[in-house]
Amino acid sequence: MADRTGVPRRKPVPQPQQPLSETWAMDLTQQFRRTLSTKRMNELSTRSNSQRRSNPRAPADYFVDSQQPPPLPPRYGHDASAAAPPMPSRHAPFQPPPHPLVPQSSQQHPMSPPPSYAASLRNLPISPTPPTDSKALRFRSMLLSLSSTPLKWENPGLLDEALAAIPLQRIYDEAQEESDLFTAEAASLGPDKKPAWGYQDCVVRALMKWFKRDFFEWVNNPKCAVCRAPTIAQGMAAPLPDESARGASRVELYQCSSQYCMAYERFPRYNDAFVLLQTKRGRVGEWANCFTMLCRAVGSRTRWVWNSEDHVWTEVYSVHRKRWVHVDSCEGAWDAPMLYTNGWKKNLAYCIAFSADGCADVTRRYVQSASRAAPRIKCPEPVLLHILAEIRALRRKDMDKQEKFRLMAEDMREDEEFRRYIIEGLAFAVSRILPGGKGAGDSVGVNRRQGGDGDAQKITEEAERERRRLARGRGARDEMRDPTRDGEGR
Ligand SMILES: [Zn+2]
Numbered sequence: 413m414a415d416r417t418g419v420p421r422r423k424p425v426p427q428p429q430q431p432l433s434e435t436w437a438m439d440l441t442q443q444f445r446r447t448l449s450t451k452r453m454n455e456l457s458t459r460s461n462s463q464r465r466s467n468p469r470a471p472a473d474y475f476v477d478s479q480q481p482p483p484l485p486p487r488y489g490h491d492a493s494a495a496a497p498p499m500p501s502r503h504a505p506f507q508p509p510p511h512p513l514v515p516q517s518s519q520q521h522p523m524s525p526p527p528s529y530a531a532s533l534r535n536l537p538i539s540p541t542p543p544t545d546s547k548a549l550r551f552r553s554m555l556l557s558l559s560s561t562p563l564k565w566e567n568p569g570l571l572d573e574a575l576a577a578i579p580l581q582r583i584y585d586e587a588q589e590e591s592d593l594f595t596a597e598a599a600s601l602g603p604d605k606k607p608a609w610g611y612q613d614c615v616v617r618a619l620m621k622w623f624k625r626d627f628f629e630w631v632n633n634p635k636c637a638v639c640r641a642p643t644i645a646q647g648m649a650a651p652l653p654d655e656s657a658r659g660a661s662r663v664e665l666y667q668c669s670s671q672y673c674m675a676y677e678r679f680p681r682y683n684d685a686f687v688l689l690q691t692k693r694g695r696v697g698e699w700a701n702c703f704t705m706l707c708r709a710v711g712s713r714t715r716w717v718w719n720s721e722d723h724v725w726t727e728v729y730s731v732h733r734k735r736w737v738h739v740d741s742c743e744g745a746w747d748a749p750m751l752y753t754n755g756w757k758k759n760l761a762y763c764i765a766f767s768a769d770g771c772a773d774v775t776r777r778y779v780q781s782a783s784r785a786a787p788r789i790k791c792p793e794p795v796l797l798h799i800l801a802e803i804r805a806l807r808r809k810d811m812d813k814q815e816k817f818r819l820m821a822e823d824m825r826e827d828e829e830f831r832r833y834i835i836e837g838l839a840f841a842v843s844r845i846l847p848g849g850k851g852a853g854d855s856v857g858v859n860r861r862q863g864g865d866g867d868a869q870k871i872t873e874e875a876e877r878e879r880r881r882l883a884r885g886r887g888a889r890d891e892m893r894d895p896t897r898d899g900e901g902r
Contacts (some may be wrong), residue, residue, distance in 0.1 A: 610732025
């Protein structure tokens with residue numbers, strides 16, 4: 413409890429030693445580099461070089477030069493590694509030549525931990541490079557097309573309509589209640605304590621709970637509409653005219669498993685969030701689509717995060733915290749970016765966030781341990797930078813200078829946030845690798861491994877509170893449920 417209320421004051425790297433300084437980070441890096449180099453040199457002797465060419469890596473990824481990182485550039489690569497060695501660069505001074513002492517293969521082995529950590533920490537600027545090969549061009553088209561998803565929600569009329577589907581009063585009341593609680597908790601800790609979350613955050617939290625609990629239904633195989641028996645997948649079907657009209661390009665076909673029924677059941681995959689307000693069901697795509705739109709409808713700035721391992725989720729901008737917050741409506745998860753790598757043990761390559769006013773590579777928010785980083789092979793990193801810059805420019809082309817500047821500053825703040833994660837990740841790795849390190853139980857590591865600001869604990873507490881609240885008030889609340897809902901939610 414005290415832990416959660418302490419959240420806003422909590423430093424990303426907790427108290428124990430000295431404040432986080434450049435020297436501290438550099439020392440840590442040096443230590444880490446030494447350990448890693450030794451380890452990698454040992455590995456090298458036992459590995460074949462056969463995969464060398466499969467994943468060309470830039471030289472020097474594991475060689476954090478001792479020079480101080482230059483001041484934060486507007487954008488820097490998540491992973492300078494994929495830059496081909498002859499890197500077209502305006503930043504030649506920062507580009508050390510391939511290290512003579514280390515065989516190329518050490519940087520090229522696809523199994524090695526992704527060099528993003530060292531590269532990003534060193535903050536080597538990489539120049540955006542336009543895509544040229546067909547693979548990179550395909551990736552570009554895909555990202556461009558994905559990037560238009562949040563634009564579909566920017567329709568004030570439809571957003572107003574969407575509000576009508578939400579029991580707004582109930583959500584606002586719940587948000588107010590929770591916000592008061594956060595305020596009281598902060599006040600009890602001292603006069604200068606900030607509440608963990610602001611009212612707008614609480615609105616989204618309440619919205620998410622309602623969405624998951626009462627509104628949207630998860631569908632694997634839809635139930636038979638005739639007899640409610642389970643159905644069996646029969647493949648795809650061509651969309652009917654009305655399904656097409658409502659934007660379904662794909663329709664899954666199922667057949668009732670009861671031999672007395674055998675009825676067919678169609679499951680059109682709608683990707684129009686406003687249609688989903690009526691169908692109220694789907695899988696992760698539908699959930700993220702409809703929920704993110706609703707967050708927009710209640711006035712939040714939102715991002716729709718696409719992940720290359722086939723997941724999507726939401727990010728909401730917390731004005732209170734001045735940062736983007738991870739929200740996964742399917743999981744009922746709030747500010748728990750480590751959910752996928754730590755919770756699901758998934759390796760992730762790309763997490764790209766799209767909004768109506770920009771886009772960003774947010775992988776580092778979700779992958780904070782090198783061991784959970786899947787290889788990023790869709791295009792070289794300088795090309796990804798270029799594509800993302802292109803999309804951002806497209807989204808911001810009609811904005812005035814001031815607005816563009818504000819967004820750019822926000823992007824830079826986020827980059828700093830990511831850089832902190834990397835430093836903390838390194839600290840954790842070092843603490844585990846170095847002899848005499850405090851190991852996995854160490855407080856830095858534990859907090860970091862759990863995500864954002866000790867999210868796992870927050871979630872556990874959250875879930876506990878939620879369970880209690882549900883147990884107390886479910887019956888009563890169902891009675892009073894907003895009349896805009898027809899009681900047919902699930
Ligand atoms: Zn049936």
